[in-house]
Amino acid sequence: xxxxxxxxxxxxxxxxxxxxxxxxxxxxxxxxxxxxxxxxxxxxxxxxxxxxxxxxxxxxxxxxxxxxxxxxxxxxxxxxxxxxxxxxxxxxxxxxxxxxxxxxxxxxxxxxxxxxxxxxxxxxxxxxxxx
Numbered sequence: 001x002x003x004x005x006x007x008x009x010x011x012x013x014x015x016x017x018x019x020x021x022x023x024x025x026x027x028x029x030x031x032x033x034x035x036x037x038x039x040x041x042x043x044x045x046x047x048x049x050x051x052x053x054x055x056x057x058x059x060x061x062x063x064x065x066x067x068x069x070x071x072x073x074x075x076x077x078x079x080x081x082x083x084x085x086x087x088x089x090x091x092x093x094x095x096x097x098x099x100x101x102x103x104x105x106x107x108x109x110x111x112x113x114x115x116x117x118x119x120x121x122x123x124x125x126x127x128x129x130x131x
Contacts, residue, residue: 001077002033002092007044008070011093012126013105015050015062016043019070019094033072035079036116038101041070041094061104070094071101071123073112087113087131095123 002008002021010016019041024033033039043066051059074089081087089111096104101120108127117124124130 001075002037002039002072003031006092008041008072009091009093010041010070010096011073011109012095012103013050013107013109014058014096015046015054016068016096017047018043018045019068020044021070022067034077035072035075035113036119037072038097039070039072039094040067041096042067068096068104069098071097071103071116071120073108073116073123074110079113081115097123 004021006021008019008021010019021039022042023040024030043062043064046064073095074091074093076089076092078086078088095108102122103126106126111129111131112127114130117130
């Protein structure tokens with residue numbers, strides 16, 4: 001469950017480490033984002049080591065305060081599968097994506113749900129661990 005103002009970890013190969021939720025697009029009554037929702041995030045902290053290794057064209061995109069779309073891939077709230085099993089993660093995480101919900105980086109760290117990979121195949125291609 002991610003609300004406006006929540007600080008979220010970014011788990012992809014970009015240099016961004018922490019981001020803050022700025023907006024949750026959708027109906028006006030929607031104030032909470034769950035797994036699989038797209039949100040608007042602002043970059044809060046960048047890893048200097050990873051930033052030095054980035055290509056020059058990507059260094060121009062990622063800086064503190066820049067706005068990006070993020071896809072929520074893990075949440076502390078229970079996620080119910082169709083078989084009745086509940087899955088709960090220990091942290092809230094996001095992957096930075098484009099308008100077409102294609103990940104910006106070529107690697108996603110940590111587990112990704114199978115339902116997300118079926119909904120967006122481009123996310124499944126870059127994820128390292130699917131559950």
